[in-house]
Amino acid sequence: DPNTSATAKRKITVTIELKADDSRQNIGVSYTVKSALAPTNAVTTMLYVADEENVVEMVPQIPGQFGIAGTEQEAPPALKLVKFA
Numbered sequence: 001d002p003n004t005s006a007t008a009k010r011k012i013t014v015t016i017e018l019k020a021d022d023s024r025q026n027i028g029v030s031y032t033v034k035s036a037l038a039p040t041n042a043v044t045t046m047l048y049v050a051d052e053e054n055v056v057e058m059v060p061q062i063p064g065q066f067g068i069a070g071t072e073q074e075a076p077p078a079l080k081l082v083k084f085a
Contacts, residue, residue: 001040008038 012035019028046058 003040004038011036
């Protein structure tokens with residue numbers, strides 16, 4: 001996962017339980033697997049307060065500009081601020 005540190009430790013624990021019946025000829029087997037994954041990297045962004053009611057995310061490209069991959073940059077998400085009295 002590119003959103004995690006490459007050097008972070010990961011851990012897998014496998015628990016196997018064996019239980020014989022009274023005749024000791026049949027053995028029940030159950031297992032449990034637990035994992036501890038690496039935490040994801042923090043995601044950061046910058047916001048721009050456009051006016052008293054709108055906040056937009058600052059993006060590296062201008063909306064409508066074409067990127068290297070040939071795709072058009074979309075307009076950044078806008079948040080509408082709601083005031084409570």
